[in-house]
Amino acid sequence: MKLDERGILIVISGPSGVGKGTVRQALFNMKGHNLTYSVSMTTRKMRPGEVDGKDYYFVTKEEFEQRIKEDKFLEHAEFVGNYYGTPLDKVNEQLDNGQEVVLEIEVNGALQVKKKVPDCVMIFIVPPSKQALYDRLMKRGTESEDVIKQRVEKANREFKVAPKYDYIVVNDDVNNAADRIMAIIRAEHARTSRSIDKYYELIGETDENSEENIGN
């Protein structure tokens, strides 16, 4: 039994190349979880087979821009002429339904989210060593030395934001990392700040009627 029944917004982030996506995947492959993705909102055309509200929320450009003005996105960006964003109200609905909503995003997006949802749980995935990350960035493909250098520099900047996160999880082994994140989610539901309201409901007022209850 957990006191806190609302879902938690879990933000998984970390320096480029650390393997956030793989960790997130391992997390969703675990048994007995109650995790869900947030559904993004977009202005691009719906493709055959896509379902509104499942793959994306499809809206017009005007609607999207109105939502930006009203500060209704956790984060949003423009990509090849279309908008993409995470709608705050939809995420809140999922959380109210008791689902843990997992957002896997870049460092800059993650810090935006923390401002809008202060009680989200911020998890920073890190490599077992700096060199391990460099090796990954270099193995990624056929890019020129310049591109690799830019990536390394980006990762080095991103390494510095760790103190802004609630937890630091080492991606030495992807299942270990996923396992630790599951422990974090379980633990967070028991945190006093999340549980105290429900606790007071549970025990009621503590100094009235105590005698009446004894005789039952």
Next chain:
Amino acid sequence: MKLDERGILIVISGPSGVGKGTVRQALFNMKGHNLTYSVSMTTRKMRPGEVDGKDYYFVTKEEFEQRIKEDKFLEHAEFVGNYYGTPLDKVNEQLDNGQEVVLEIEVNGALQVKKKVPDCVMIFIVPPSKQALYDRLMKRGTESEDVIKQRVEKANREFKVAPKYDYIVVNDDVNNAADRIMAIIRAEHARTSRSIDKYYELIGETDENSEENIGN
């Protein structure tokens, strides 16, 4: 791999009759843990079969009182003419060795411990309902109604300290509760405040020599 290798002081407390001892026992019965008890210090005589430093640290009354003066106890009490206490330096040695030290104590003692070891993890065990606790307190034995009434009143006072704890864990099922405490311990090791020093060691300075490392 966890960044934070020092053990954590886990304080398990809660209102009288909630079943702290049973939860603690279930916790120690779990597999793969690294939990240990703290060894108490006492002025009472060593009994046959007891081992100094294992069952207790046996010291003289003078030594104990000197330690009280020097504020070297996490908490201490007098019982039937003898002192009993938890020696802070010994607990720190265990923590330095990477062991998680579990203290199961009454509410008043727990709040003392928090003051002396601010980075301990305070866990408040609560019953699934107020009535469940009353039922337990009444079943406990053959005590008079007056004694039961006193216990209920004590529990009602103790219910109110919950906000001073880091976590609230419901003892609806003893194994569930133990399981959640294990998750809390795992999660706490990943907390940024506990991990950040080791993290900086791991990644070193982030803006020097990054280019040199690329070519390897």
